[in-house]
Amino acid sequence: MKPNRLTASIKIALGWDGSASLFDLDMMAMLVDEKDRVRSHKHIVFYNQLTAFDGALLLSNDNQTGAGIGDDEELYVQLSMLPASVDKIVIAVALYQSGVQTFFRDVNEAFIRMINDETKEEIVRYELGEDFSDTSGVVIGDVRRADNGWRIVLTGSGATGNFQDICNIYGLTDFPDGFFDKKKSMNKLSPLHMKKPFF
Numbered sequence: 001m002k003p004n005r006l007t008a009s010i011k012i013a014l015g016w017d018g019s020a021s022l023f024d025l026d027m028m029a030m031l032v033d034e035k036d037r038v039r040s041h042k043h044i045v046f047y048n049q050l051t052a053f054d055g056a057l058l059l060s061n062d063n064q065t066g067a068g069i070g071d072d073e074e075l076y077v078q079l080s081m082l083p084a085s086v087d088k089i090v091i092a093v094a095l096y097q098s099g100v101q102t103f104f105r106d107v108n109e110a111f112i113r114m115i116n117d118e119t120k121e122e123i124v125r126y127e128l129g130e131d132f133s134d135t136s137g138v139v140i141g142d143v144r145r146a147d148n149g150w151r152i153v154l155t156g157s158g159a160t161g162n163f164q165d166i167c168n169i170y171g172l173t174d175f176p177d178g179f180f181d182k183k184k185s186m187n188k189l190s191p192l193h194m195k196k197p198f199f
Contacts, residue, residue: 006150009078009117010143012091013071016128017108024064024096024182025110027073028163029057030170032142034087037171043086044172045075046163047182056081057089062182064096066107077143079150088144088153092166093128094137096182105133112140114152124152131156137166 014027031043031052038044045052047062056078063072077089093112095102104110110128115121124141132138141154164180167173 006079006116006118006143006152008080009076011115011117012075012077012112013115014073014075014093014112015071016066016110022065023102023107024098025066025072025107026062026094026096026163027059027075027112028092028094028166029059029075029077030090030092030167030172031057031082031086032088032090032170033085035171038167039085039172041172041175041179044167048179053081053083053086064182071113079143088142090142090170091140092137092163093140094163094166097136097162101136103134103136104128104138114143124154126156137162139166139169 012027012029014025016023016025026047028044028046029052030038031045032038041049043052045057045059047059050059050062051057058076060074060076066072075091082089091112095104095107107129112124112126112128113122114124116123126132126140128138139155139157141152141156143150143152162180164175167175
């Protein structure tokens with residue numbers, strides 16, 4: 001990864017090829033404090049909670065099939081809108097499991113990438129099937145506060161659990177009933193998606 005200092009906004013995109021078999025990949029962002037803890041379930045953005053902090057984070061949609069070409073889910077982050085209590089934004093990806101256990105190796109052309117809004121440069125790209133073939137979830141890394149801005153730190157740690165298990169790692173164990181339950185329906189879009197606030 002090229003050295004980067006981010007000051008304005010960033011786009012994080014998830015994509016996969018759903019043409020052969022139907023898989024459902026999901027992206028999650030956790031807003032973490034200086035103690036490496038998620039303070040509440042309101043500090044998470046994922047398929048059931050598409051925004052946080054009045055649009056500072058905005059997940060464009062929940063694509064449940066990977067249909068189409070290019071990016072399937074996009075997370076927009078307006079860094080200047082985040083409160084001082086947020087020290088980093090942890091990014092995770094997981095396969096939604098509704099039956100037989102699957103892994104990233106089972107999915108065609110799965111990737112996640114990060115784009116610097118100021119330069120429009122792709123600064124991070126992970127090929128999930130290659131790097132995390134034997135896992136069903138991964139913490140890609142985080143965008144954290146640094147001198148005069150923010151920087152990206154990659155961890156690339158695989159996980160066998162789901163989003164709830166990943167949240168537990170960051171100290172969040174209390175969730176509303178059905179918080180992670182997903183309704184199998186048409187792809188849903190954020191109400192702000194069509195406004196394209198940053199890009």
